[in-house]
Amino acid sequence: MAKQELQREALLESVADHLLAHGLQGASLRPLAAAAGTSDRMLLYYFKDKRELMAEALLLIARRFITLLDASRGEPMPAAQLLPMLAGMIGQPLVKPYMQIWLELVALASRGDETIQPAARKICDAFLGWIGQALDIENKTERLAQAAVLFTFIEGLGVLDAVAGPELPAAAVKAARPLFDPA
Amino acid sequence: MAKQELQREALLESVADHLLAHGLQGASLRPLAAAAGTSDRMLLYYFKDKRELMAEALLLIARRFITLLDASRGEPMPAAQLLPMLAGMIGQPLVKPYMQIWLELVALASRGDETIQPAARKICDAFLGWIGQALDIENKTERLAQAAVLFTFIEGLGVLDAVAGPELPAAAVKAARPLFDPA
DNA sequence: GTTGTTTTGTAGCGAGTGCTACACAAAATG
DNA sequence: CATTTTGTGTAGCACTCGCTACAAAACAAC
Incomplete structure (x- = not known):
């Protein structure tokens, strides 16, 4: 009976890959199934709904994001130093897919979509917790x-990165840094 | 020939209303037409494409947002005072639809959707310019x-508002305020 | 090998998508 | 009044959507 659970996990991995690569918007069963090497029929055999499939895939993506964060854990540092580091992190090609899907989650959550709430909450808590752990304040x-x-500022940087050129976020970081310097 | 232009504008107003109320996601021609009191056939008579219709409706929404901003223009004030005022503003029921559709635009822009770029750019510039004009710094x-x-911080607040409870944005504002105080 | 259960392919349904062909009415134009 | 232009309704096309009915494999247990 572990075979079924194993196949579910494998499918979820492929679906998560496809979602990270192509986004939630327009993610329909048939392309998702093709990306996983099966048919839509099979996805709905292992998952009762598209909603269930998406919810679980999004939770997997949240877990992946958390491990990605944990991998780049270092010594705690002051805020004025952490800010540019975070700003650089969210621009990295490895992190960008997560930021993109995160923005989609935010837009859906803003409209009250409760399917994605668990994943969104998980990502939010993880990111906020990571920042807290990275700050050296007793x-x-x-x-x-x-x-x-x-956290708020970084989220804003993510928005600006998506919608404006690279100059505006860079200017914002440069101007915000002295605010965090020990006065 | 002005009749046609007039009808176009009237349709755009209704479509903009519907988009603000129900979002971009799942905004298909037939519901949009119903909201405007016509048929999809007519929308495609006055607009060559759905893309053209959406692009123009989004530009109208951007113009509406700018007038909304201009209506609440006051005396310039220091940043530490402007911050809580802006934070309160984006929570107002009159402003919230614009924030919701803005988050959708951001998510689409992050995936490279060029249809919405003009509207997104317009909103971005207007908001940033408004903040600059509201700051009393020589x-x-x-x-x-x-x-x-x-601007960056407010965008982050918008994200947090959408995805988290009201406590986190409030705490962020409270903690950020002293950073802007004249040290 | 004969059962019974788990996994999979084929085919399709009903609803919705953007969009178009065709016909016809209304209005402007001569 | 005749004719052309402009506006509108009806019907439908080709497609995609999530999802399901049916049946045939594949596999297990005895």
Whole structure:
């Protein structure tokens, strides 16, 4: 009976790959199945719904993103140093697919789509937690507060990256850095 | 010949209403036409394409957003004061539809959709310009730099508003405010 | 080998998509 | 009034969507 579970996981991996590469928009069963080397018929055999398939694939993507974050964990550093590092991170080609799908999740969540809520929440918590752990501030409430600020700013950078040229985000980072410097 | 132009504008207004209310996702010709009191046949009579219709409707939405911004123009103020005001503004029910459709535009732009680029660019420039004009900083480059920072942060707040509860954005604003205070 | 269960292919349904052909009415133009 | 232009309804095409009915393999258990 583990065979079925194994096949489910394999399908989810392929579907996650396709979603990361081509986005949620227009991700229909037949292309997803083709990417996984099967037919839509089979996807709906292993998953009762398209909704169930998508929800589980998105959770897998969230898990992948978390491992990606954990892989680049280093020594805690001050905010003024962490900011440009994060700004550089979200531009990396390895991270970009996650930012793109993240923006799609945000747009859907804003319209009240509850299918994606678990994955979105997971990614959000993971990213925020990672930033908090990367800050070298002893006072916990102060650290969490700074993490929230940095998180918000990084999210804004993601938006600007998507919609504007590279100059505006770069200027924003350059101008924001001194704000975090120990005054 | 002005009759045709008039009808086009009227249709665009209705389509813009519908898009603001229900989003871009799943906005197909027949519901759009029904919202405008006609048939899909007529939409494609006044607009050669769905793409042309959407592009023009989005530009109208951008114009509406700009007038909305201009209506709430006041005396320039310091950044530490402008930040909570902007944070409150994007939560207003009158502004929220624009934020929702903006997030959809961002997600599409991130995937390289060039149909929406003009509208996205227009909204972006208008918002950034509005923030710059609302800041009372004499030095122009300094003002533009601060505007970029505030803009980025507000975009991040929009994302957080969509995906997280209200506590996280509120905490981010509260923690970010002292950073802008004259040290 | 004969059962019974799990996995898969084929085919298709009903609804929706953007878009078009055709016909006809209304209105402008001579 | 006759004619051309402009506006509109009906019907439908070719396609995609999620999903399902049916049946035949593949495999297991006895």
